[in-house]
Amino acid sequence: MARIAVIGVGAIGSVIAALLQQSGRHEVMLCTRRPMAGLTVETPDGAVSIKAMVLTDPTVAPQVDWVLVATKAYDVAGAAKWLDRLCAAGAPVAVLQNGVEHRERFAPYLPLESILPVMVDCPVERRSPELVLQRGQMHLKVPADDLGRSFVDLFAGTPADAAAAPDFQTVVWRKLCHNAAGVLSALALQPAGVMQGEAMGEVLLQIVRECAAVGRAEGAQLDEQVAEAVLQAYRDTPPDAVNSIYADRMAGRPMEIDARNGVIVRLGRKHGIATPCNQMAVALLQAVVG
Ligand SMILES: NC(=O)c1ccc[n+]([C@@H]2O[C@H](COP(=O)([O-])OP(=O)(O)OC[C@H]3O[C@@H](n4cnc5c(N)ncnc54)[C@H](OP(=O)(O)O)[C@@H]3O)[C@@H](O)[C@H]2O)c1
Incomplete structure (x- = not known):
């Protein structure tokens, strides 16, 4: 006990x-x-x-x-x-x-x-x-x-x-690949169905590819198809499913922006990896909360 x-x-x-x-x-x-x-x-x-x-x-x-x-x-x-x-x-x-x-x-x-x-x-x-x-x-x-x-x-x-x-490092970076993409719901103020759109899907792929590149530099074993797998997972999710960063924004609470996307930008800088999509997502959400 x-x-x-x-x-x-x-x-x-x-x-x-x-x-x-x-x-x-x-x-x-x-x-x-x-x-x-x-x-x-x-x-x-x-x-x-x-x-x-x-x-x-x-x-x-x-x-x-x-x-x-x-x-x-x-x-x-x-x-x-x-x-x-x-x-x-x-x-x-x-x-x-x-x-x-x-x-x-x-x-x-x-x-x-x-x-x-x-x-x-x-x-x-x-x-x-x-x-x-x-x-x-x-x-x-x-x-x-x-x-x-x-x-x-x-x-x-x-x-x-x-x-x-x-290989815990790979486990947490694979999860971060999924969570990083969730920022699109918080930005668009729409649940998972927003990922069905073609243009949104392209942006999701970029966000996850940046995350995966930084994760690999940190020692995670992430294959080339990780971004496509994350996109498919979101598209298989019920369109009304709500992720927690979107739920936090809707409720007027603080958001885990730094833990989910800011970290990709910070560690990307450390490794000399460009992360423009995550950088823009972080800047936009930070501007929203002031
Ligand atoms: N929800 C999911 O499906 C899910 C899935 C996987 C991972 N996660 C992760 O798991 C973590 C927890 O998420 P969650 O969804 O469980 O969050 P949540 O529902 O917002 O719960 C967080 C709780 O922490 C409490 N809290 C905050 N400051 C406290 C303090 N000083 N002392 C005691 N309690 C305090 C809050 O209290 P109040 O009730 O007073 O606000 C709230 O009850 C996050 O990192 C999230 O990203 C969540």
Whole structure:
């Protein structure tokens, strides 16, 4: 049994809490910035009502065995306020966020060896603060080291597909190729159906090719067809499907622009790789939020 704190109980954090509860082996605590009346996750196997301690004040948090962070990348500074007390006994911190800079984001707050990057892939939507709809299986991939294997063990016996990936760098860059393209929905203010258009498809290919070129320079193994595969995946998605950067823009929240596209521009510069489509997307969205 492990005492596990989940920081950020939105779409992903709620599904993670439901899975850990289903394991029947852990004591789960929910760290939120507002009180919660209740929480239900509609999973593909039925509704799970979460019965866990809810903490809203980082200054009275107990020490735990594991911390799982599932805030957006732009909320890292707030999430970090929980870490001093939760990690007082050296608990490792799994970062369940998009992008390729999980360790860099938490390096100002934690020793590098206690940070575990996690690639999280799950279609899930927050219907209200108390209700989350999980539309498919939770896939979790981590580096194939001792910490990664210990994280995978937390999910033993649950419906999650949790696994250690020998080439984690490739896993996160392949996911970034998909996420980078999602910016087109946020720019066009239209769900996935916008990718059906021929001109939009051409731009999507360019965005992903830039991402793949930078990923290869960073050591990821990405084949030449990755951009076409991402385009096909978007075109196979229901036209009304909403990705999270588009959902954030529609709701007037901050957006993960830097974690999903800015990083491609920054690392592209480092490697001398031009990334004009991503650069334009970042500039346009930054202009929107001011
Ligand atoms: N949703 C998906 O389908 C999906 C799929 C794959 C990957 N991801 C990635 O997973 C990560 C999490 O995404 P998400 O969709 O779960 O985000 P989300 O639904 O917006 O949930 C984030 C949660 O973090 C909470 N939070 C923010 N600051 C906090 C703080 N200081 N203390 C405690 N809680 C705090 C928010 O609280 P409030 O409720 O008060 O705003 C919110 O409940 C992102 O990097 C995302 O890109 C998402």
